[in-house]
Amino acid sequence: LPEPTHQPPPADTHPLPTTASDRYREFAQATYDSFDYDRFSPYSGSCRFPPKTFFQDVGLAGVGYKVSRYLYATWNDVKLPNFGTRKHKSADDKMWSESGTFIGFVTVSTDEETARLGRRDIAVAWRGTITRLEWVADLTANQRRLSEMGIPCPDPNVKVEMGFALLYTDKDEDCRFCRYSAREQALAEVRKLVELYHGRAEEVSVMVTGHSLGSALAMLSAFDIAETGANATPDGRTAPVCVFSFAGPRVGNLRFRRRFERELGVPALHVVNVHDSVPKVPGVFFNEAAFPEAVLRAVDGLGVGGVYTHLGVPLALDHRASPFLKDTIDITCYHNLEAHLHLLDGFRGRGEGFDLGGRDPALVDKSTDFLRDDHKVPPVWYKAENKGLVRTDDGRWVLLPRHTGTSTITRRTLTITSRGSVSPPQAELIYVAYYCSLNVIVRAALYAACRVDLERRW
Numbered sequence: 001l002p003e004p005t006h007q008p009p010p011a012d013t014h015p016l017p018t019t020a021s022d023r024y025r026e027f028a029q030a031t032y033d034s035f036d037y038d039r040f041s042p043y044s045g046s047c048r049f050p051p052k053t054f055f056q057d058v059g060l061a062g063v064g065y066k067v068s069r070y071l072y073a074t075w076n077d078v079k080l081p082n083f084g085t086r087k088h089k090s091a092d093d094k095m096w097s098e099s100g101t102f103i104g105f106v107t108v109s110t111d112e113e114t115a116r117l118g119r120r121d122i123a124v125a126w127r128g129t130i131t132r133l134e135w136v137a138d139l140t141a142n143q144r145r146l147s148e149m150g151i152p153c154p155d156p157n158v159k160v161e162m163g164f165a166l167l168y169t170d171k172d173e174d175c176r177f178c179r180y181s182a183r184e185q186a187l188a189e190v191r192k193l194v195e196l197y198h199g200r201a202e203e204v205s206v207m208v209t210g211h212s213l214g215s216a217l218a219m220l221s222a223f224d225i226a227e228t229g230a231n232a233t234p235d236g237r238t239a240p241v242c243v244f245s246f247a248g249p250r251v252g253n254l255r256f257r258r259r260f261e262r263e264l265g266v267p268a269l270h271v272v273n274v275h276d277s278v279p280k281v282p283g284v285f286f287n288e289a290a291f292p293e294a295v296l297r298a299v300d301g302l303g304v305g306g307v308y309t310h311l312g313v314p315l316a317l318d319h320r321a322s323p324f325l326k327d328t329i330d331i332t333c334y335h336n337l338e339a340h341l342h343l344l345d346g347f348r349g350r351g352e353g354f355d356l357g358g359r360d361p362a363l364v365d366k367s368t369d370f371l372r373d374d375h376k377v378p379p380v381w382y383k384a385e386n387k388g389l390v391r392t393d394d395g396r397w398v399l400l401p402r403h404t405g406t407s408t409i410t411r412r413t414l415t416i417t418s419r420g421s422v423s424p425p426q427a428e429l430i431y432v433a434y435y436c437s438l439n440v441i442v443r444a445a446l447y448a449a450c451r452v453d454l455e456r457r458w
Contacts, residue, residue: 023063024123024209024244025341030058031104031127031214032337038387043402045101045131048384054105064113065123069189073103073182074172075133100178101134103127103167104214106189108197119203122193122239124186124221128212128337137163138213141282143253143305151183151224157300158259160252161282161308164216186221191230194239204239206231211337212278215248219260219268219311226264243268243312246340247276250283250308253300254293257309268312271344273319276334283308317343319370321354324361326372333370338363 034057036048049057051067104126114120129138140163146153149165171181180188190206197204206225210218222243225231231239248270252260260266272279280287286299286307300307319325319334322343333339345359362377364370369379389397 023065024125024207025246025344026060026063027065027105027107027123027125028209028211028214028246029337029341030055030060031102031125031210032130033058033382035102035127035130037130038384041388041399046402047102047105048388048402051105064110064116065107065121066110067105067107068122068193069106069185070102071104071106071124071126071182071185072100072175072177073167073170074100074175074178075137075167075170098175099133099172100175101131103182103217104186104210106186106193108193114202119205120193120197122190122204122206124190124206124208124218126208126210126214126217126221128210128214134167134213137167138249139163140166141306143307146252146256150181151220152227153259155255155259157255158252160220160256161216161249164213164220164251167213168217168220182217183221183224187224187228187230190225194231195233198233198235198237198239204231204237206239206241207244208241209244209246210248211246211340212248212335215245215270216251218243218245219248219251222266222268223256223260223264226266227259241266244271245269245312246271246337247273247278247335249278249281250287250310252309252311253307254296254309255300257311260311269315270310270312271315271317271340273334273340273343274316275319277331278335279310282306315344315347317347319343322346323354324372324375325364325370328370330369333368336364336368336370338366339368339370 034047034049034054036043036046038044047054047070051070054067055061055063055065104124107123107125109117109121129135140161142162143159144162144165145156146158146160146165147156149160149162150169151165167182169181169183170178171184172178194204194206206222208218208222208225210216222241226241229238231241243266245268260268270279280289283306286296286304288296288309291299296307296309317340319339320327324342325333325339342359342361342364346354346356348355361371361375362381365377365379366382367380371377371379386397388399390400391397
């Protein structure tokens with residue numbers, strides 16, 4: 001997509017994204033930074049900020065976009081609470097959901113940013129794995145025909161990972177946030193915006209982004225938008241659809257890639273750290289790195305499950321190229337999104353060295369311990385102020401109602417550590433180990449260990 005010829009003024013709170021990669025990488029990170037992790041909050045699993053001030057609240061004031069809709073997901077086939085204990089009493093059900101979670105958002109460029117870009121840009125950002133239901137989705141590696149998962153496709157041999165597709169398509173009629181699936185929410189909003197701005201005779205583009213699980217959902221979503229024509233209007237105008245993904249797993253088989261890339265013509269850029277294990281699964285044995293396409297096609301034609309291949313063009317980065325990062329055996333550092341954004345910021349081409357473009361290296365340690373100690377940045381420094389608690393005039397600490405003012409509440413500066421943007425290291429290890437194991441008993445034991453670890457941490 002063409003880039004503007006001039007740049008906007010810098011923002012006060014954050015280096016303002018000025019290129020496509022800057023914009024969409026920040027949108028992917030914003031899905032983590034805005035997510036409410038705290039199981040003691042009645043809003044646990046929701047977005048911490050209102051749509052109207054979303055970008056200002058996540059430090060992207062002046063980005064030139066406005067949130068059009070939040071996206072929520074569930075997996076109704078698995079009756080497993082997302083957090084260790086029930087998040088709130090039944091009387092609070094109107095506030096939030098026990099199983100539904102904030103999974104992303106749809107945003108659209110403002111009039112000023114549209115004039116700068118030369119087009120009306122619609123972006124869909126998907127969040128990566130955090131909750132238990134999402135871990136179950138990650139670990140459900142069976143392949144299913146896409147057409148059987150509620151996603152229309154004329155080729156019956158197109159197959160995708162079942163867990164990703166279920167999280168994308170499932171709904172819960174008892175949840176007011178997930179009465180419609182994440183798929184239905186995203187498609188309806190994109191279709192509405194495309195029709196609105198095409199109706200104004202504007203050029204429109206659609207970009208989908210995400211990290212880890214969010215990358216898999218981004219691939220499914222972009223495929224779905226193009227396949228169903230949500231990016232087209234009755235007058236024949238079609239908005240181009242692109243994908244910008246980070247550290248994503250493989251999603252489907254060769255027929256899925258063929259339909260995605262060749263027949264629908266959806267371009268995708270897949271940014272990975274070569275030391276990260278997550279992009280190497282599923283498809284541990286039958287994948288594009290292990291066998292030629294002809295062999296994979298033959299195996300897939302025999303009906304053997306587990307044939308997977310990546311989509312789009314890979315951009316392989318190496319964290320060892322950065323002089324800011326230290327050697328570590330913590331594999332969650334390799335997968336962390338902020339680490340990927342740091343590597344992308346310093347990437348100048350293969351063999352061209354590492355030269356930061358303005359992104360603060362301290363962001364890497366928001367939720368990890370990856371920066372070299374001589375940079376004097378404490379690990380896991382990202383804090384949520386008092387976890388939403390504020391001090392009243394009579395000295396009590398209470399949870400402020402979400403998205404309201406503070407007319408009689410006096411804020412203080414006490415800080416309580418909040419979780420960062422990656423999941424527990426043990427959970428990441430389990431995720432990789434699962435796909436490398438063929439023993440059903442081992443799979444069950446690994447998931448049980450993951451559940452115990454998450455209960456202890458939450």
